[in-house]
Amino acid sequence: DIQLTQSPSTLSASVGDRVTITCRASQNISTWLAWYQQKPGKAPKLLIYKASSLEGGVPSRFSGSGSGTEFTLTISSLQPDDFAIYYCQHYDTYFITFGQGTRLEIK
């Protein structure tokens, strides 16, 4: 089975910082990767699909890149609302897996 490993597990940053979260796949997954944001007590929210496509309504400070086995989620200028847990996800025709999550904390 394909496994996703996110790094770092925890990231401390300040408002206005540019941050990058990495997701590595155990084998080539092309661009079948999504990114989600989850806040405490809430359902996840889709940010990016197909590795780099921005979901409608998501601020343009979020961007995704990568293909194959290495992917990144970048937030260009952190806003107070961005402090949350971020998950990458690989989706296939009949197999879905999530990374373990990255907690983005206020420094």
Added chain:
Amino acid sequence: QVQLVESGGGVVQPGRSLRLSCAASGFTFSSYAMHWVRQAPGKGLEWVALIWYDGSNKYYADSVKGRFTISRDNSKNTLYLQINSLRAEDTAVYYCARARISAAGLDAFDIWGQGTMVTVSS
């Protein structure tokens, strides 16, 4: 508006069964593949099951295969998850989610319900 609302969670004894429901509204439910995802307290997201738009194909995570059954009633705009032989490790918030544009799999999840909590305890 586009919405998914789960129900059916609660406190259940080990070994018992439970059926979760997910009521869809605001979109053509019968055109979309649907998923169940769970999240144990303080843990990450775990995909549970997928059902195609017409119910013709169903797929499960290895951890639940044989005990969980996903189904749907397109006439009622409702998704279901039957959970049998409940175990302590099934304790989690269960979310239903919609595949973004796909009638089958191969898509991200763009709409999520608020989740329903299942607690397995004697």
